[in-house]
């Protein structure tokens with residue numbers, strides 16, 4: 269396998285919590301707290317998790333919109349300034365970073381707030397070209413081509429303003445703008461969650477077609493497992509700033525190995541049938557405060573599996589922070605390979621649990 273397009277190593281983004289007149293630092297919100305992954309060219313990795321688990325912070329830190337507290341981001345094997353070996357992000361100066369800024373673009377969640385209402389569609393899509401001094405000779409013609417590529421009508425939409433467009437059309441404008449500099453990697457932050465259900469399928473189909481035609485690589489951020497299922501090749505499940513499971517789409521979604529993944533999925537309707545309410549795993553309470561994550565496994569206070577462990581094993585969940593370790597498809601530890609990784613000390617089979625649902 270060739271080198272990954274993007275590698276993220278132990279990335280952290282902590283926001284200081286300050287209080288008092290002197291605004292002294294009292295602690296830190298650990299929004300992203302030691303995340304690592306590789307992204308191969310042409311693949312889609314989805315990051316899924318509940319609201320507040322750190323997905324958007326991860327996306328923004330990876331793309332350089334936010335400054336990492338620690339860790340490293342490598343693009344085609346080269347570390348970026350602003351991550352561990354490069355110093356402060358404000359000085360994005362090196363050649364790698366200039367290239368990175370062109371080759372990595374973001375599609376934002378809300379096409380209603382991210383398009384400049386005072387600019388025409390043609391100007392919005394051309395803006396990255398203007399900033400980078402690109403295609404001065406035939407900018408308008410190229411922008412018209414881009415509009416066609418994303419399913420808009422250049423004759424109708426080039427001179428239109430955002431308020432004249434539907435939500436789906438606005439998101440198509442956002443995608444055209446992101447494509448203008450011919451990037452390799454698109455970071456898609458909840459690309460359809462602000463849209464009506466009826467237009468979501470069209471946008472997801474467009475993203476799939478663009479990937480097939482242009483060989484694009486996607487980092488998809490979503491809280492919606494049904495969206496992830498339609499687009500992703502691999503899935504990372506995020507909880508309280510950490511990845512708890514990472515693996516191929518089918519492995520993770522059809523046979524989750526981490527109890528949090530099980531709980532997250534048990535509330536999601538399958539394609540044909542809604543889940544039987546009695547089969548759901550109920551996640552008690554809400555996620556803990558990310559400025560004071562629980563000791564040991566961060567999921568342990570809400571874990572349905574832990575309730576079924578004997579005292580000695582249950583104490584391990586509180587005492588030890590499990591690392592993401594390699595497992596085989598059945599969730600058992602294995603020596604090496606590039607399969608799925610899971611951060612949990614236990615597998616139900618290993619502790620004699622066959623029915624993981626704690627209802628009875």
Ligand SMILES: Nc1ncnc2c1ncn2[C@@H]1O[C@H](COP(=O)(O)OP(=O)(O)OP(=O)(O)O)[C@@H](O)[C@H]1O
Nearest residue numbers: 283297299318319320321322323324325326491558
């Ligand atoms: N600028 C900031 N200052 C302080 N805390 C922040 C800041 N941005 C995010 N946070 C906190 O970091 C944690 C992760 O937030 P983030 O927005 O990344 O989560 P998310 O999974 O994308 O959630 P959502 O889908 O609701 O946006 C949250 O507890 C949030 O309150």
